[in-house]
Amino acid sequence: MSVADAGARGGRLPRSARRAQLLEAAQSVFAESGYHAAAMDEIAERAHVSKPVLYQHFPGKLDLYLALIEQHTSELPELVRAAMASTQDNQERVAAAVRTFFSFVEREDAAFRLVFESDLLGEPEVAGRVDKMSAECAAAVAKVIQEDTDLPPESALLLGVATVGMSQTVARSWMQGRTVPREVAEGLVSSLVWRGLAGFPLHPEQPDA
Template structure:
């Protein structure tokens, strides 16, 4: 009669789990991809593209190299995935800023602010876009140029709505406004000698007062 109790007390056999090469445990594919991109970004920002190593990226992501290569065949694939993300994000920020108000003066200020928001990200994504040591790579250069063109187009529309300038001249001013905003935002991020709000106000004032020197549409304000 004691055997059933003995059987219930018997220790369960240990089951060996095969090594999948994933030190961080199983994750859905999308979550694993996001984890790998986050690790890759930190390595690229710290070392630059050419000095970054796939071993270091795998280590920071807490996965084995085979797992990393399952998602991204090479280092350039990782970098392009990040570039795709951020060169899409910045124009979206600019368009969202412009759409936040119908007042064109405030639209210009909001667009300038979008660049400051982008460079102030904690992950320093702007370094991959604007300060990359891979800008000579055609695939990277094309994406960065397209991003700049989309930002300039968004600002150009504001200028065309507010002035009587031809489209070509409006576009040139849009490019100038975007270029100024990007360069000054990056400079401010490095130096931070004045508060961000003051830096944005100064750049916005410079941009708007410069644009105010051009002939306005009859329905436009004069501020």
């Protein structure tokens, strides 16, 4: 049962629960319609609240959108960091990082549409948060690359950017048609990334991975 359904059935909610309910409703509307076509009336209706209640928590549509962007752009770098820390095997690290992006685009809440396909990227606050998220994801990958190779930080970061950019771009493309099973798509991207990264020598003290 969703937060919105719980609110509809249970009447008054604590402020934090009401906020979560409103964000859940807004998420579905923004994912379906985009920012510009979304209406506060529809968000309130989907959340089973009146517009005054919605405006008590979020003064405007942009405030709602920025709250969701902040939530998702903070979450994805944490997921990438967790993937990189999930194993000491470098090839498995690559696979785990790639899986993170496929999992993100396949989520039922369609958060990736707000993050990667937003019709509001011209808004500086939105663009800034998305850019920060991408930089943090790339830095998480680059940190491991630099730790295990003789590459300078700048070069490792470029490889991190390439890995993240490829993973999210292919995951989004796969999501549009799903012409191959997800595990096949993940394997293709992981193999491509790994074969490239494996060409860089490890530190002398590092065992072959």
